Amino acid sequence: MNAVIRHRLTWPALALVLLLLLNQVFRSDFLAVRVQDGHLYGSLIDILRNGAPTILIALGMTLVIASRGIDLSVGATAAIAGAISCTYIYNAADPGSAQTALTGAAIAVGAGLALGAWNGFLVAVIGIQPIIATLVLMTAGRGLAQLVTDGQIITVSNDPYHAIGAGFFLALPISILIAAAVCAAAGLLTRRTALGTLIEAVGINPVASRLAGLNARTITWIVYIFSGFCAAVAGLMISSNVTAADANNAGLFIEMDAILAVVIGGTSLAGGRYSLVGTLIGALIIQTLTTTVYTLGIPPEVTLVFKALVVIVVCLLQSPKARTLLRQRKRPATTSSKPKVAI
């Protein structure tokens, strides 16, 4: 029993279940999933589908944060990816074909990989602090996206492209399947090979891991490229869902949501320890929180206030100082050594 309480995924999972139950209390059909035209429908499916871009970006962010970095540019990268694919499809000779959609998506993902590599270059090779290195792309990125779309909102009508964000396959939304596939691949790659441990080692102490013979530079590079990839795919989902590229608003504030999901999921912002499952739960909590605000009839604009309060509370609970204070209150006799925090 003690082990269950101590497990770091217990509290996030409990929070998610409580949130879902709260919704069920206010709307009796909330947890119901029905089949319509061979597709699954219901609030739960909606949460998964709308949360898919956040899940993906948070996944990339988890590995970046595990290596003691941060990627602020994911929202801008998502906007660029959407802008590139939509502009390509819009200008293509055959704007409705599946081949056009595939090529557009492939170019956009390629751009995402390149932008991730750029961030990785600044962090790993030049040695700039991650916040600042990715701030450059965060600042310039939306300008680049607008440059691609020429400042317009590019609307496309391409059914295969629309399917990425809004289509169904085997009764399930395709965006969920994509997110699940990337999650599974990331999980297998980092937990079934040594990669995850290496990333954690870099996050705990980059210098020591380099001295121990790890190629810290390559690992740092890999996590930023993966983050760029995730952001690009999420950008495709966002633009495909509304069949338009909006350089200004696509993925706005999504980096905040992603960081929040990672923190709720128990990954330490100081690096060196991460949980992909935790991030998954964190992203679902955020999406459910948004849905809850709607269900309770609170004006949706207030969501930001809720998110802010959740970030503050979760961070306070996670902070070593607060834990020490709590522990001291419970067992006044024990003097616990204060863990070191990396700023």
Next chain:
Amino acid sequence: MSVLTSPSAPATHNRTSGLQGKAKYAPTLATIGLFLAMFAAGALMYPGFLSGQVFLNLLIDNTFLIVLAVGMTFVILTGGIDLSVGSVVALSMMIAAALLQAGWNPFAVIAVVLLTGAVFGLVMGAIIQVFEIQPFIVTLAGLFLARGLCYVISLNSITVTDPFFTSMAQARIRLPGNLFVSPGVIIALLVVAAAVYVLHQTRFGRTVYAVGGGEASAVLMGLAVPRTKILVYTISGFCAATAGILFSFYSLSGYSLAATGMELDAIAAVVVGGTLLTGGYGYVVGSLAGVLVLGIVQTFISYEGTLSSWWTRIVIGALLLVFILLQKLFSRKVKLA
């Protein structure tokens, strides 16, 4: 603090920095040089660019950004960062507009807004200090909270019709040579002057530099590190609220989406102005020059006409990158020296 050879050596030169002598002014002078070069280039390219009023318009259009950059300079000098300022500007505008609409006295409104901003910063600083959470994540939460509170106050834009605010918006202070500035410019320059005084003539200012130079050494030197760190966020919040008031004078409205992303402009201005993001080195005057550089990019784009507004963001991003790379080069030299 690199001159200290052993921890027991007395700190006789409080203001000695790693960049010795005149070299420590180099990044700031580089920014001022860049600004003058851009101004000269503009004068060559466009007729009418070379006039005192074009320069003064840079100040008039960026009063709020100047004040924001001043507050951000304090925070960055200690090695922190404040992502919430853009949202606090918007919140200040919303509070001001809503209270004025409710018929409050304009001076009471300004007092309430300034107090709110300062308290907002104070709380964030206290959380950062007491719970030892990264400034980045706490101020990010502040960004969410302030922006969300804007929406709670009103979704729609509120127009300001108060006579005092409109008179401040329309007032023009005549200068010799047929030039003019707005009252906001005077306020912004006063804020800059006050910041220069505080940073270079007071014990608090020296502590700010010491914390950025090395927090652990500052603690060992017996400086009031916790109080200083909390105070810089309070100053930043206060400056953001002041910027919000100045923005209200400028736009005569409160809008919940106003100043989105302005924190990035403020950080960019500070970095372009030569302040090291790791803390310890930099000048408020450099940040003022940084704002002017960002402003002149905007002026170029409006003179060019064909260049579209998104180039501003790209150019600012590129400038940010160049200056960060320069900083990297500079700090490497410092380590070798």
